[in-house]
Amino acid sequence: MNSYLSLLFSFFLFAITIRNIWPQKMGLKGFAALYALMSFAALPIPLLTYKLYGLFGVLLAVCLYGLAAYQDTRPKNICMGLFGCVLAVILDNVFVGVRHLLPFMDSLEENFYGDFCIAALQMILYYAMTLLCGRAIRWGLLSRRGILQIQQVWYLIDAALLLFVIVFFFHTEVGAEVPLFADRMYYHVMLFAGYFMVAVFLSLAMFGAYREKMRTETRQRAFADLQDYTHNLETMYDGLRSFKHDYINILTSLSGYIENGDMEKLKDFFEEKILPTQKMITQGDYKLNQLGNIAVLEIKSLLSAKMIYAHEMGINVTIDIPDQIPCFSMDTVDLARLLGIFLDNAVEAAMETKRPEVGLNMIQNPDTVAIIIRNSMEEGDLALQKLKQQGFTTKEGHTGIGLANAQKIIRSYDNILWETTKKDGCFTQYLEIERKEV
Amino acid sequence: MLYIFVCEDNAVQRKAVVQTIHNTVLMEEMDMRLVLDTANPYELLEAVKTSQNTGIYFLDIDLKCDMNGMKLAQQIRKYDPRCFIIFITAHSELSYMTFQYRVEAMDFVLKDNPAEAKVKIRECLLHAWERHTLQTNKVHKTYTIEIGERKISVDYQDILFFETSSNIHKVVLHAKDRQIEFYGTMKDLEHTLDDRCFVRCHRSFLANRNNIKEVDTKERVIYFVNGETCLMSTRMMKGI
Incomplete structure (x- = not known):
């Protein structure tokens, strides 16, 4: 019974240490949960086997607790938890050492109250020292900027620390005496479990890093597209402004000719200067402003980038989006991929024709949004069926996975109708997305 | 029998369109009749509501009225679902696609070139006639x-x-x-x-x-x- 109590007491000291250096403020409830979890995980082992292996249970409990509670600082939790374990062990050793230096303690330990006093003293000392350590750590590590702000770094630190703690414990506590076969089994299981956990942390770190990278990439692309879009709008406005300026000049010279009654010169002027401006008004402006009706920024920027590119390739681009389109009932990234594939194909196919044309059209219906992408194409006896097969391509050096991918994306939704038409030298991709009740 | 309706706010242009339609119907001897030409879309809508026959509609898009050609076409479709809608317009920038998908417009006549517009109107009438006879003679499944x-x-x-x-x-x-x-x-x-x-x-x-x-x-x-x-x-x- 006494050993049971002393174990509980040492776990209590562990829990206090961990609480004090925890990255966030841990309330009484959190502390109780941690303590309970630790006791549950760690007590059965020493009680059943009469060995000191309870430490591994503590490690496991701390890791689990760190993952489950206070989720916004997960990797830091685990790191601090492990660090707390190490700190607790060190403090324990220090305390034992100090007590051995003071012989009068031995006599105190004889009676119950003396023992209790020592325990209380030990607890207070623990509390004070760990609180100090916690302050130092929080100041020194947790509030730092720079590389320590990245979660993955913390996961790596966790993995390293865990490995260190496990190896350290084994060599000091267990490694020295493994005479029995059963113990050796146990030893191995523990060691491999430890390695497994290290691997888990490493993969968590990798996964997090990958996701972060993907997110930055998409954001960067959207940003670049948006910049293109704004730049283009600016050039359009510039064009308009210069036209306004010219227009006023034209008007003044017209009035000049009229005042002089010089019909001949007026006629020449009209034919030379004014008639050509008709072209200026109709050409060059490819209605990029209609994209303003799309409220989804990512889609807008993607479309503008693709349309500008098509225009620069000498394709006659038409965009017609008469209504406001507030949202599409599908994942934005999926839609962006779809439209990217369709538009790339449209531009490529249109480039092969004599009068390349690409049209983009969106219509907001009461319960659907229709997206129509149309391009001119060379007439040929190309079967539509083949087009969507993986690996089919009409071009050298292409993998032919574009449309196959598009098909995969569309098939993952129930609310999309997809029509592909090829008629009179015109290829059309028609998507109709039904609004989903959310 | 196909009924023809024209809605165009500019009187001169409306006259030209009507003239072309008359000539074509006479020359091709098609079973069609011009029933109404007007500048007022509401008048046209009233006529559609009482009309028994399938119609061919020539509509201007910008009607200088609170109802534009697109809305008018949508209304017409409700009363005459199998009708043929043809838009007459100077707005070349309004692409044909939207009209086609929204009201299933049959065609699109640009009025900035009168000679071309005449040819186009003729084609539209012939096309509508062809489709109409196909629909009535041979019932497609x-x-x-x-x-x-x-x-x-x-x-x-x-x-x-x-x-x-x-x-x-x-x-x-x-x-x-x-x-x-x-x-x-x-x-x-x-x-x-x-x-x-x-x-x-x-x-x-x-x-x-x-x-x-x-x-x-x-x-x-x-x-x-x-x-x-x-x-x-x-x-x-x-x-x-």
């Missing part, structure tokens, strides 16, 4: 897909086969020049389609008998008129 408020009809004679998709709720229709992937199941299709025409040749294919060009029993492949292929199973081979 069609399969209709509905999504939202839109209906897509495909003639039986254009359908090659239906195929299951990897999404269990979806079916792919393969037609001669188009492919439509829509929400539906093979089971429902088998029920709705005419089984004298369609045959289940494989677990995942439903083929149109009339469009099969060749059957390769050895490789168990069916070839269709435009070169597309589908599989068939031995068990269901008998049906073909």
Whole structure:
């Protein structure tokens, strides 16, 4: 019974240490949960086997607790938890050492109250020292900027620390005496479990890093597209402004000719200067402003980038989006991929024709949004069926996975109708997305 | 008999259009009659409500009124679903696609070149007439897909086969020049389609008998008129 109590007491000291250096403020409830979890995980082992292996249970409990509670600082939790374990062990050793230096303690330990006093003293000392350590750590590590702000770094630190703690414990506590076969089994299981956990942390770190990278990439692309879009709008406005300026000049010279009654010169002027401006008004402006009706920024920027590119390739681009389109009932990234594939194909196919044309059209219906992408194409006896097969391509050096991918994306939704038409030298991709009740 | 309606706010242009229509109808001896030409879309709508015959509508898009050509066309469609709508406009920048998909406009006459507009109006009338006679003489069987408020009809004679998709709720229709992937199941299709025409040749294919060009029993492949292929199973081979 006494050993049971002393174990509980040492776990209590562990829990206090961990609480004090925890990255966030841990309330009484959190502390109780941690303590309970630790006791549950760690007590059965020493009680059943009469060995000191309870430490591994503590490690496991701390890791689990760190993952489950206070989720916004997960990797830091685990790191601090492990660090707390190490700190607790060190403090324990220090305390034992100090007590051995003071012989009068031995006599105190004889009676119950003396023992209790020592325990209380030990607890207070623990509390004070760990609180100090916690302050130092929080100041020194947790509030730092720079590389320590990245979660993955913390996961790596966790993995390293865990490995260190496990190896350290084994060599000091267990490694020295493994005479029995059963113990050796146990030893191995523990060691491999430890390695497994290290691997888990490493993969968590990798996964997090990958996701972060993907997110930055998409954001960067959207940003670049948006910049293109704004730049283009600016050039359009510039064009308009210069036209306004010219227009006023034209008007003044017209009035000049009229005042002089010089019909001949007026006629020449009209034919030379004014008639050509008709072209200026109709050409060059490819209605990029209609994209303003799309409220989804990512889609807008993607479309503008693709349309500008098509225009620069000498394709006659038409965009017609008469209504406001507030949202599409599908994942934005999926839609962006779809439209990217369709538009790339449209531009490529249109480039092969004599009068390349690409049209983009969106219509907001009461319960659907229709997206129509149309391009001119060379007439040929190309079967539509083949087009969507993986690996089919009409071009050298292409993998032919574009449309196959598009098909995969569309098939993952129930609310999309997809029509592909090829008629009179015109290829059309028609998507109709039904609004989903959310 | 087809009724012709014209709605155009500019009187001079309306006169020109009406003149062209008169000439064409007379020359081609088509069973059509110009019933109304007006600048007021509401007057036209009233006439449509009481009209018994299918109409051909020539509409200006910008009508200088609170109802524009697009809205007018949408209203007309409600009362006369099989009508032919042709837009007359100077707005070349309004692309044809929107009109086609929204109100199934048949064509688009640009009025900035009067000579071309005349030719175009003539073509439109002939085209509408051709389609109208086709519709009335030969009743096409069609399969209709509905999504939202839109209906897509495909003639039986254009359908090659239906195929299951990897999404269990979806079916792919393969037609001669188009492919439509829509929400539906093979089971429902088998029920709705005419089984004298369609045959289940494989677990995942439903083929149109009339469009099969060749059957390769050895490789168990069916070839269709435009070169597309589908599989068939031995068990269901008998049906073909």
